[in-house]
Amino acid sequence: MPQFSDDLFLGPAQTYMGTGIRPYTTTFTGSMSGTTLTVTVLGQGAPIVIGMYVDGSSVTDGTYITGFGTGVGGIGTYTINQSVTASSTAMTAHGNIQFDDPAPMDLGIGPVGRIYVWDVIPQALVANNVAASQTPTTAGSLTLTAGTSVKSVVRNDGTTVLQMDLPRALKVTTGTATGSTLAGVAISGTGGQITFTSNASVFTGQYMTISGTLGGTGSITGYSNPTTYILTAVTATGATLTTTAGAAVVTTAGTPTGLTYTLGAAPQTITISGYDYYGQLMSEAITSSSAVSTAVNGKKAFFQVSSIATGGATGTALTVGTTDKLGLPVRVFNAAYIVSVKSNSTLAQDAGTFVAADTAVATTGTGDVRGTYAPATASDGTVRTVMAISLPAIAVGPNATRGGALGVTRA
Numbered sequence: 001m002p003q004f005s006d007d008l009f010l011g012p013a014q015t016y017m018g019t020g021i022r023p024y025t026t027t028f029t030g031s032m033s034g035t036t037l038t039v040t041v042l043g044q045g046a047p048i049v050i051g052m053y054v055d056g057s058s059v060t061d062g063t064y065i066t067g068f069g070t071g072v073g074g075i076g077t078y079t080i081n082q083s084v085t086a087s088s089t090a091m092t093a094h095g096n097i098q099f100d101d102p103a104p105m106d107l108g109i110g111p112v113g114r115i116y117v118w119d120v121i122p123q124a125l126v127a128n129n130v131a132a133s134q135t136p137t138t139a140g141s142l143t144l145t146a147g148t149s150v151k152s153v154v155r156n157d158g159t160t161v162l163q164m165d166l167p168r169a170l171k172v173t174t175g176t177a178t179g180s181t182l183a184g185v186a187i188s189g190t191g192g193q194i195t196f197t198s199n200a201s202v203f204t205g206q207y208m209t210i211s212g213t214l215g216g217t218g219s220i221t222g223y224s225n226p227t228t229y230i231l232t233a234v235t236a237t238g239a240t241l242t243t244t245a246g247a248a249v250v251t252t253a254g255t256p257t258g259l260t261y262t263l264g265a266a267p268q269t270i271t272i273s274g275y276d277y278y279g280q281l282m283s284e285a286i287t288s289s290s291a292v293s294t295a296v297n298g299k300k301a302f303f304q305v306s307s308i309a310t311g312g313a314t315g316t317a318l319t320v321g322t323t324d325k326l327g328l329p330v331r332v333f334n335a336a337y338i339v340s341v342k343s344n345s346t347l348a349q350d351a352g353t354f355v356a357a358d359t360a361v362a363t364t365g366t367g368d369v370r371g372t373y374a375p376a377t378a379s380d381g382t383v384r385t386v387m388a389i390s391l392p393a394i395a396v397g398p399n400a401t402r403g404g405a406l407g408v409t410r411a
Contacts, residue, residue: 301327
């Protein structure tokens, strides 16, 4: 018997497709009262398991199953994580089976052939469901907060982590500045030195935009309305202006008038550490924005987060949350391997955003090792995305490698 027919892998050969975790989805008719879910009709899909997120009309975002009642996969009652009131309606449950580390399987992937069907129903993105708002005043760790659609779980090695509903890139959002403007500003030297009378926790590295028509005395060479500078050598009553490229600013001393000094953020390196879908350690360095109320999206799809560290003070509050950039389950290094992608109950191909797997040696600044996809329709716990991925020989079959299936080793 040959190992390959026209469309099936039949023989014994090692592959990494048989990992111990995969998307799990089902539909049913149910109602909720308090922390009890009652399932009356089981529809299409997999049996109900603990940990599945549940969505439907009047169901609160982030609701998931925490225990069995009279139901053990089908009709019956289940315990949910929060109190919800929802009348009998069609509901969807989705999640992942028991988390496990990857291991090769001796029998290959059998009757599913060489097409991987990726079928997911992501929860809505949330800006602060991994780390709630906090203002770093020095280098150190942010406090992790399990918000909507994120769970605190203990891994098999005893590590407590925050777990997403499925692998997805994270984002760092800056809030409003600790102080909105500087007052009583005067130019005190020839190299961009300024003094001020109000210092609402101004930090070295913070951006400041000067706007208005320069009058009074003193000058700032190269100033035009508006111009953004970086504050360096900050003290309680003074600082030095540099350009956003880090160059020196030439000034003459005096007291300017007609200007407003609006504070922004001090960009910092935010290092997120955790694990991917298959238990690989991973980390990513995201530089927070210099503008307030602005998000910076990461590139790597995290499944679990163990820590978040900031390189220093930001002058603004920070939050960390999820995006709609979803992590692919296998390495896809070229869009040509995507046979089909459909979303939101539409027959037409989805016009989402695909980012190919990064095949370079992984660092904290490289992209995702398997690739990501952001559906065209925002996730909300009901929008379903199904992608058919063609698997090349390096990903499945007698010559398959772990790198071919799951990408280069994470960093």
